Amino acid sequence: xxxxxxxxxEDADGxxxxxxxxILSPMQVENIYxxxxxxxxxxxxxxxxxxxxxxxYDLPFIMLDNGxxxxxxxxFGPRLKGDDFGIDVNQVSAEFAADNRVLEKxxxxxxxxxxxxxxxxxxxxxxxTANYNRYRKLxxxxxxxxxxxNSKKFVAELTSMGYSEQEQTQLIADLKKGDRDSAYIRTLLxxxxxxxxxxxxxxxxxxxxxxxxxxxxxxxxxxxxxxLNFVKDRMVNEFIDGVRTGxxxxxxxxxxxxxxLMTFLLMIGLPVDALKDFLAGRLGYMSDYLFNGVFRIFxxxxxxxxxxxxxxxxxxxxDYVTPVAIQQFVDASSELGRVMSGE
Numbered sequence: 064x065x066x067x068x069x070x071x072x073e074d075a076d077g078x079x080x081x082x083x084x085x086i087l088s089p090m091q092v093e094n095i096y097x098x099x100x101x102x103x104x105x106x107x108x109x110x111x112x113x114x115x116x117x118x119x120y121d122l123p124f125i126m127l128d129n130g131x132x133x134x135x136x137x138x139f140g141p142r143l144k145g146d147d148f149g150i151d152v153n154q155v156s157a158e159f160a161a162d163n164r165v166l167e168k169x170x171x172x173x174x175x176x177x178x179x180x181x182x183x184x185x186x187x188x189x190x191x192t193a194n195y196n197r198y199r200k201l202x203x204x205x206x207x208x209x210x211x212x213n214s215k216k217f218v219a220e221l222t223s224m225g226y227s228e229q230e231q232t233q234l235i236a237d238l239k240k241g242d243r244d245s246a247y248i249r250t251l252l253x254x255x256x257x258x259x260x261x262x263x264x265x266x267x268x269x270x271x272x273x274x275x276x277x278x279x280x281x282x283x284x285x286x287x288x289x290x291l292n293f294v295k296d297r298m299v300n301e302f303i304d305g306v307r308t309g310x311x312x313x314x315x316x317x318x319x320x321x322x323x324l325m326t327f328l329l330m331i332g333l334p335v336d337a338l339k340d341f342l343a344g345r346l347g348y349m350s351d352y353l354f355n356g357v358f359r360i361f362x363x364x365x366x367x368x369x370x371x372x373x374x375x376x377x378x379x380x381x382d383y384v385t386p387v388a389i390q391q392f393v394d395a396s397s398e399l400g401r402v403m404s405g406e
Contacts, residue, residue, distance in 0.1 A: 085272050093275035100388035101282045102166045110173035113339040118182040123327035124259045129193040137193035145187055148249050155183050156261045158285040194255045202238035224254060259293050261285045283387045287362040325357060332356035
């Protein structure tokens, strides 16, 4: 790859060895107490119906590429099955990978009972189906007119994803035929799904893969980290590069993509948040829904803003970055102290 100029010296000397080390190294064992803390967090925070509804927050990212109609057709129509593409539909993400201890089995059972696992599967299949339908339409258009705006945009997207010219030719031909067994199509759909979901070890930080005892630091946050990285790569970096080079098209595209994503986040977030409050018996406030919809991508809610006002920005920031397992222990200890003191 280096001899053909397909990767840089930096990639060859740094990134590639890291990838091979991650793939070939024997799996390290996570400390049982750290694992139990993570699993306890999943059980107490995810095994309930309002958390299940949070899976719907994946929809804005699917809509960004495929539009509202394309996403709705994929979600409510016949969907591609994850099993057919080598994706374990019962595995929510690489973050949840663990062993078969009793607590872990109980949590998995709880996630199935509340529909969390099923809705996660539906969201994954919706993502794959919507993108597959869009790519097939683009492939047919490519063979009709390779110089059209859509065809050029299609080729640019594949190039940005790392496909060589030869690979693009075969991939587009496979898409036109609708060959679902094509390795190129399987890889393409998996890559699109992996843009916003940490499906494998390769989607997690190398430091965490190399030291499983650090996994608790990103428990309940790996999806947010992955989606933040998506926004950074696709929108923020493009905008900055457009400003640096004076490329108005990059600035416009990055700005419109970010505005569109925020719109979709509000469109899905408002009704989902209202339904979650209704099911939980909580009073709902439109101002909260609007705030949460805009800032959800950063993992910030109206409660975070409330904390910042009440306890100070430093305390709110500390709670924001503190691992969930530690935060749960601190909160429980604090509440127990208040009970014991009669407060």
